[in-house]
Amino acid sequence: MTRTWVRHDAGERLARLALTLGIVAALAWAVRTVEIIPEFLHDAPEQMADLLLRMWPPDLGHYYPSVHAALLETVHIATLGTLLGIALALPFALLAARNICRVRALNLLAQLVLVASRSVNSLVWALVFVAVFGPGPAAGVFAIAFRSVGFVGKLLAEALEETAAGPVEALVAAGAPWPSRMLKAVWPQVQPAFWGIALFRWDINLRESAVLGLVGAGGIGVVLDDAINFFQWERVATVLLAILLVVLVAEVLVTRIRARLL
Numbered sequence: 001m002t003r004t005w006v007r008h009d010a011g012e013r014l015a016r017l018a019l020t021l022g023i024v025a026a027l028a029w030a031v032r033t034v035e036i037i038p039e040f041l042h043d044a045p046e047q048m049a050d051l052l053l054r055m056w057p058p059d060l061g062h063y064y065p066s067v068h069a070a071l072l073e074t075v076h077i078a079t080l081g082t083l084l085g086i087a088l089a090l091p092f093a094l095l096a097a098r099n100i101c102r103v104r105a106l107n108l109l110a111q112l113v114l115v116a117s118r119s120v121n122s123l124v125w126a127l128v129f130v131a132v133f134g135p136g137p138a139a140g141v142f143a144i145a146f147r148s149v150g151f152v153g154k155l156l157a158e159a160l161e162e163t164a165a166g167p168v169e170a171l172v173a174a175g176a177p178w179p180s181r182m183l184k185a186v187w188p189q190v191q192p193a194f195w196g197i198a199l200f201r202w203d204i205n206l207r208e209s210a211v212l213g214l215v216g217a218g219g220i221g222v223v224l225d226d227a228i229n230f231f232q233w234e235r236v237a238t239v240l241l242a243i244l245l246v247v248l249v250a251e252v253l254v255t256r257i258r259a260r261l262l
Helices: 010-034 038-055 060-096 104-119 122-133 137-161 166-173 178-215 220-229 233-261
Strands: none
Touching: 038 233, 060 104, 060 137, 060 178, 060 220, 060 233, 104 137, 122 137, 122 178, 137 178, 166 178, 178 220, 178 233, 220 233
16 A cells, blocks of 8 residues: 655644635735725825925934934933833832742732733823823833833843742852842842843833824924924924934944943
């Protein structure tokens, strides 16, 4: 009897077919739901080319003082928001790490807080804090901070769980209190990860802070929104170039600082 090799049996082929049909159905449903208008898609390249022509050349005369001041405000929002987010994330990271906190209920509660923070976009947080504090950079700082809690807390909790237990057990045997164990045994192990997470999050927050002004949370987004609303496309180009330059400078700084610290 001759055997014929087949890559997939009948059940696997049926499952692959069902998966393919499910993906196609989901795609078709999504296209119908968002109501994509074919005429707009056909006209999009021409409209984009016309917009780029209006934006060129950028009017650099608009940079100082309004764009410059808003750009500095964006950097301050990102920096203060990152520092506040790290401070808020530290307790939840300690509670979420199962080798640090042995209470299962506290682990789950901390993980729930971290997931809730990550699941809400920074623009949504900004809308919430604009309603609380009113328009301005304070709302942006708190939006960045609350968005950062989940990111920093999750990664830091994972770094804590990967620490070696030997140094901690040695200090426990020597009768060292909990703060000493954390400072002498745990912190040296997580320090590289902590600085890497902090720098990476600041880099992300700098990019996110640039758009918070679109909902009134301060920063360069306010200037960008005004320029778009008044159809000042040369000014829009100047703002976009300024954002791009700051992001590139931040990328270089973060890379060099990480190389020195790590």
